[in-house]
Amino acid sequence: MKQRLLFARAYEEDALPRIPKDARPQFHLTPCVGWMNDPNGFSYYQGEYHLFYQYNPYKTEWDDMHWGHAVSPDLLHWRYLPAALAPDEWYDADGCWSGSAIELPDGKQLLIYTGIRKLSHNSEEALQVQCLALGDGVNYEKLEQNPVISGDSLPDGLSPFNFRDPKIWREKDGSYRCIVGTCDQEQKGRLLLYRSDDALSWRFESVFIENDGRFGLMWECPDFFEMDGRKLLLVSPQFMLPEGFEYHNGNGTVCLIGDTDDSGRHFAYTQHQSVDYGIDFYAAQTILTPDGRRVMIGWLQNWDACQNNRKEQIWYGQMTLPREIFLRNGRLCQRPLRELEQYRRNRVEYKNITVEDETVLYGIEGRCVELFITVRPKDPEKLFQKFSLRFAQNEKYRSSLSFRPHERIVKIDRKCSGSRRAIIHQRRCLVPNKDGEISMRVILDRNSIEAFLNDGDQVMSAVIMTEQAAKGISFHAIGEVEIDVVKYELCLEEE
């Protein structure tokens, strides 16, 4: 094993015991130590779920990408394995960037990732190539024939400096495909399709889909799968322009629902939507669980808000909750992974509570909780102005999720969460609910909120770095609102 990986593994071993368990979220995966971004190589292998991640062990900032590694029996209890990849070859000397994983027929696990190499030490530009590593679930050997897909394979006009994030899958006939993101000279994204018979040597097939300029510029981190007879492409465009309430500025994750043509070489979409309407969500990957569920995990962070970093903390970044995804009325919908339900404790329930001004309900507080809130006008003839749920609250701090039925807007707001930077603190989402009725299922896990609106029709996620002492929850209304509330504590740790 090469020096850089050995060093990273020794560093992890030393750092891990120094991070108290309760300094991390309970069930959202955080980096072993240092910095985390995209989920990588999300897969089920030899009876466990594997999640790798973009990883800089040495600092809480993005740099020098490695692949971190964790495994879980149930997608909720994670155990760190030693770092899987370090940038230690000529073709990936400046980083092992995002990619995916698959099990080969001989039982080995294959990682496919993007290797980065700067043209010179001070150069801004780096060549991006696709590389393979074979392993047993813990240790991985980079292949001698790396890089297996390089810039030479690119059609004219596409950039070898933006050529990354391979997603691999196996076709029914046993051959393999992968799609890789790239862009043209105007920075407009493309996904390229490659094909292989043995998953080791690859050839260019086609431009799988072109970004018509509608969704940002370069397309990062594609994922592609079938669901209910449709094909779904998740892709994370950079530098989006906003479009109504559907797409926000900057980087976001888009779901394109469509089909491939008869050759399977080209994809076209008929519907599109945002995957998450909150502040922090990017670069999602999915797997099919052994019992047939499609589960998605994204990076619970966004590139424009990464300076919200606490200096005293030696880890930074987290993944989203694993979410079961499904199609309902042509939309991609999401629900929290059902295994989480086993860890509910201390149910508290209130029915037909009138909220005027501010309401605090005995037993409803906490930072690791699940809340079901059903909201309706007290008098069906009189629509209220606004309902809000406040959480992570004390005298100094609070965050909120609010609903204005006249505008049909749900807003997430973390400006009073303790952040001292002018990052994005609010985001709005347009919901179909006209008559003032809405259901919210909210999951808090110490440093995050994920709100599933209308049974997962729309989801809003955000990181909340508020101190844990701020655990108040309250309900507010302008006008008269009636609510039902169910609350559980979520306890995954042994008591």
Ligand code: FRU
């Ligand atoms: C997306 C991304 C990927 C790249 C990785 C580098 O967040 O920019 O395109 O592979 O992060 O860490």
